[in-house]
Amino acid sequence: MDKNEVIAFFDSRAPLWDNDCIIEEAKIINILDRAGVKEGISVLDVACGTGVLFPFYLKRKVGALTGIDISSGMIKIAKEKFTDQRIKLINADVEEMNFSVPFDCCVIYNALPHFENPVRLITHLSNQLKPVGRLTVAHGMGRAQIDAHHSGSASNVSIGLIHEDELAKLFAPFFSVDTIISNEELFIVSGYKK
Secondary structure (H helix, E strand, O other), X not given: OOHHHHHHHHHHHHHHXXXXXXXXXXXXXXXXXXXXXXXXXXXXXXXXXXXXXXXXXXXXXXXXXXXXXXXXXXXXXXXXHOOOOOEEEEEOOHHHOOOOOOEEEEEEEOOHHHOOOHHHHHHHHHOOEEEEEEEEEEEOOOHHHHHHHHOOOOHHHOOOOOOHHHHHHHHOOOEEEEEEEEOOOOEEEEEEEO
C-alpha cells in the first residue's frame, strides 16, 4: 500500500466526509467506555479524520486530546470545526511520530485497515503510551461489513480487517487484552500496557 495513495484518497474525500459519516452514538459510547476514555485523561486519536469522535471525548471532559491524521485535508477540516484548547491536531504519519509526553489512552477508530503493517503500528503505539496506558482498535461495523465497504474504491488503500483473535495476539507482547468483541454490529480489541 502506497502512503501517498492513502493521503490522496482521504484528501479527496475530506470535503464530504462528515456528510457521509454515520454516527451511531450508542456504539461510540460503548467503544469509549471500553477504551477507558474518562475525565482528565490524555487521548491520542490515530487517523482522527475530521474529528468524528472529538465531541464524545470532550463530553467526557478529557484533559488533553491529540488528533493525528496523514491527510492534510482531514486535519484542515478538523481545525475548522474544533477550537477547544484541549485539542491539538497534527498532520503527520503516526508511525513516524514520537510524542514528548506519553498518553493515557490511544484509540484507532474505523482506521486499522488503512495501515499496511499492524504489527509495526501496535509496536510503535505501545511506546507512546504511559505505563498501563490503553490501546483500543474499534470499528462501528462488523469485520465482514468493513471488508465489503473497503472492497470498492478503497481497495487500493486498505487491507482486510484482521481477525479479532489474531489482533489480540499482535497486542499480546505489549498489552494485556481484556476486551474482544466481534459481531455484526461492532469490532473492538482493547488492552492495557504491560
